Amino acid sequence: MPDSIGIMFDGWSTGSTYYVGVYAIYVVENSPRRVLLAFAPLLEKNDFGADAHITFITETLAVFGKRPDCLRFIVGDNCTTNQAIATRMGLPRVGCASHQLNLAIQQHLAEHDALLSQVNEPMCQLRTKNNAGTLRKYTDLRPVKRIVTRWSSTFKMENRFLRIKDAAKHVEAVEELVPRSRDCRRLMKLQDDLQALDSICLKLQSNETTLADVRTLFDGVVKRYPGTSNYLTKDATIVHRTKLVRVVGGGVGERNEFHEAAHAVLEGEHILLIIGTLNHGHEVEVKQFICFRRLQSFPEQTRDTVTSRRHAM
Numbered sequence: 001m002p003d004s005i006g007i008m009f010d011g012w013s014t015g016s017t018y019y020v021g022v023y024a025i026y027v028v029e030n031s032p033r034r035v036l037l038a039f040a041p042l043l044e045k046n047d048f049g050a051d052a053h054i055t056f057i058t059e060t061l062a063v064f065g066k067r068p069d070c071l072r073f074i075v076g077d078n079c080t081t082n083q084a085i086a087t088r089m090g091l092p093r094v095g096c097a098s099h100q101l102n103l104a105i106q107q108h109l110a111e112h113d114a115l116l117s118q119v120n121e122p123m124c125q126l127r128t129k130n131n132a133g134t135l136r137k138y139t140d141l142r143p144v145k146r147i148v149t150r151w152s153s154t155f156k157m158e159n160r161f162l163r164i165k166d167a168a169k170h171v172e173a174v175e176e177l178v179p180r181s182r183d184c185r186r187l188m189k190l191q192d193d194l195q196a197l198d199s200i201c202l203k204l205q206s207n208e209t210t211l212a213d214v215r216t217l218f219d220g221v222v223k224r225y226p227g228t229s230n231y232l233t234k235d236a237t238i239v240h241r242t243k244l245v246r247v248v249g250g251g252v253g254e255r256n257e258f259h260e261a262a263h264a265v266l267e268g269e270h271i272l273l274i275i276g277t278l279n280h281g282h283e284v285e286v287k288q289f290i291c292f293r294r295l296q297s298f299p300e301q302t303r304d305t306v307t308s309r310r311h312a313m
Contacts, residue, residue: 001035001064002026006094007057008034008075009050018048021098022060025075032207037064057085064308078238097204097214100238103153104221104228105197111227112190115183116154119161119232120146122168122177131171138167152201155194197221 006025076082077096086093126143147153215263
């Protein structure tokens with residue numbers, strides 16, 4: 001492993017045992033590498049807080065001859081424990097964009113909960129043995145149940161319902177539960193929204209998507225669905241170290257503040273790494289990307305100052 005790396009980690013429970021997986025993240029010849037370093041229970045079995053995780057990470061690094069000062073960033077989901085870990089280790093944290101989007105969509109769907117309940121009830125009834133047998137006479141498609149904690153299941157349930165609703169009317173036990181035409185039209189509109197949001201969810205999972213791309217996608221979602229702003233804006237509570245997100249997103253308002261932040265991007269490894277730079281051989285490309293994308297609309301003096309610093313490195 002190189003001298004400077006990032007780590008990605010997450011926890012998982014089975015029974016009464018809590019495991020943590022830790023990956024090293026770095027670049028080799030401009031290609032990202034993710035290497036599993038550990039997958040084991042926490043050393044402190046009854047402590048699941050930030051300090052216990054930091055101890056686990058430190059001990060894991062020691063096995064590979066690394067110290068915590070080799071870390072340039074961490075990647076973890078948006079829970080308060082991970083935010084505390086990042087703060088105590090003095091590292092920027094890349095949060096889980098998919099988790100943010102999931103929470104935002106869940107909030108958006110809450111506005112349509114009554115309508116979705118009208119779909120979930122007949123879909124659950126259609127899964128019973130007798131009703132499912134009757135439904136099979138009219139369609140090969142099977143009903144899909146909604147899992148409240150996963151918005152994608154709502155998307156699948158609604159999509160499936162719209163495809164089998166005519167067949168469902170032949171099932172006597174659920175005939176009266178099938179939503180009326182007006183509600184079905186509302187469901188079709190909601191389905192279009194979820195289709196668009198699903199495409200964004202898939203985009204977030206692409207290896208080619210940068211944090212700048214994520215910011216652009218989230219801004220678009222907030223513009224179309226203002227109710228998602230609690231989770232998707234630059235200064236949302238769930239975001240750790242919001243100033244770094246503003247730098248990546250180019251959202252700093254005054255010249256002096258931006259000028260200061262731009263130097264932080266160009267001089268501070270942490271912020272460079274957070275947007276995907278994982279070794280010195282790849283830094284110049286990322287710096288040029290930032291200068292080109294984020295300084296075009298600022299005064300020439302500011303742009304020239306930062307650009308000259310870039311070429312000097």
